[in-house]
Amino acid sequence: MNIKVRKNIEGLVPYPPGKPLKELEREYGISNCLKMASNENPLGPSPLALEAISNSLENLHRYPDGSCYYLVNALADQLDISPDQLVLGNGSNEIIDLLVSSFVAPGDEVLSSFPSFLVYQNAVQIRDGINRVLPLKKMRHDLKTIASRISSSTKLIFLDNPNNPTGSLIGKQEFDDFLSTIPDTVIVVIDEAYVDFTSPELRLNIHDYLDGDKPVVFLRTFSKAYGLAGLRIGYGIMRREISTYLHRVRQPFNVNELAQVGALACLQDKGHYDKTMAVTREGISWLRTGIEKLGCPTFPSYTNFFLVDVRRNCREVYELMLHKGVIVRAMDSYDYPQYIRITVGTAEENKRLLKALAESLTEIQQDEAGNNNH
Numbered sequence: 001m002n003i004k005v006r007k008n009i010e011g012l013v014p015y016p017p018g019k020p021l022k023e024l025e026r027e028y029g030i031s032n033c034l035k036m037a038s039n040e041n042p043l044g045p046s047p048l049a050l051e052a053i054s055n056s057l058e059n060l061h062r063y064p065d066g067s068c069y070y071l072v073n074a075l076a077d078q079l080d081i082s083p084d085q086l087v088l089g090n091g092s093n094e095i096i097d098l099l100v101s102s103f104v105a106p107g108d109e110v111l112s113s114f115p116s117f118l119v120y121q122n123a124v125q126i127r128d129g130i131n132r133v134l135p136l137k138k139m140r141h142d143l144k145t146i147a148s149r150i151s152s153s154t155k156l157i158f159l160d161n162p163n164n165p166t167g168s169l170i171g172k173q174e175f176d177d178f179l180s181t182i183p184d185t186v187i188v189v190i191d192e193a194y195v196d197f198t199s200p201e202l203r204l205n206i207h208d209y210l211d212g213d214k215p216v217v218f219l220r221t222f223s224k225a226y227g228l229a230g231l232r233i234g235y236g237i238m239r240r241e242i243s244t245y246l247h248r249v250r251q252p253f254n255v256n257e258l259a260q261v262g263a264l265a266c267l268q269d270k271g272h273y274d275k276t277m278a279v280t281r282e283g284i285s286w287l288r289t290g291i292e293k294l295g296c297p298t299f300p301s302y303t304n305f306f307l308v309d310v311r312r313n314c315r316e317v318y319e320l321m322l323h324k325g326v327i328v329r330a331m332d333s334y335d336y337p338q339y340i341r342i343t344v345g346t347a348e349e350n351k352r353l354l355k356a357l358a359e360s361l362t363e364i365q366q367d368e369a370g371n372n373n374h
Helices: 021-028 047-059 069-079 092-103 118-126 143-148 172-179 240-249 257-267 270-293 314-323 347-372
Strands: 086-089 109-114 130-135 154-160 187-191 216-221 234-237 305-309 339-343
Touching (some): 021 314, 047 257, 069 257, 086 092, 092 154, 092 240, 143 172, 270 347, 314 339
Parallel strands (some): 109 130, 109 154, 154 187
Antiparallel strands (some): 086 234, 216 234
């Protein structure tokens, strides 16, 4: 075969998907596996969303509403913004791609941090842009260094806030100081996938920036707090001068019917949302206390997950916990070789995770002691 592909695509590393739970259970000979690695909502979607989705199944032969009219207007009312300041997508991933497609030409630069969401870099590489990736400093975005690396070729800056995987947060004064140094030719993108889990008084207020003199875009999703990860729906909040270009490049019918009606129903179920927040707060507090009693420091987090310093090879801990039917995220690929990332679950799930971690650490300690005695 003599086909040729562009060099930027040839060197692209695909996003690494996890194996299906059933396949992992088959490989490891386990059952009733518990997934606490992907920061999903352990309560699942709102019952109102499930009902709305079920009622919409008979309409699947029809194209979805290409404008997402009802959901856009409901979100605009909730956020107190104009509908034309919103762009909906097939997950907030698509909004990232639309921003890069609209504003990054071959050879243009985009700044982001490592570790953070891999999709930023992939989207830029696909468009033949140049990724400038700056390391986190003490597990937080190094805003001063990022600002110092801006050039005339810089078009976008991606900042996930809170950060994934560390859970750290950019404060308002810190962000305002950073923004004051940014030229108005650069769009700053604040990815708020986990902002629902952050106390309202600690969040950046979108109204402080939408009409400011610097272009700022906020990204949000229904995948985490609202439990609709399987339907892939997210959105961007931005000034209309930016949204008009994203609408020009997005595909028609990019948000499917079930995602639209499910998300709309989620917005109407405050009880389920509040329960999710309560379960997360209680779970983080309980898990943090229990894990630190095992001698493993935890990193502060403003999300539904947090990092744990297991003080040894994280891959070994991950494998032992997997054999006990509990999946966490080993952080060695993020340059944190002694850390695992865990998602907060229900009370029962949290107890099972803590038990699996305690047993795994004990087994490692016994093996180390045995090796030292030889």
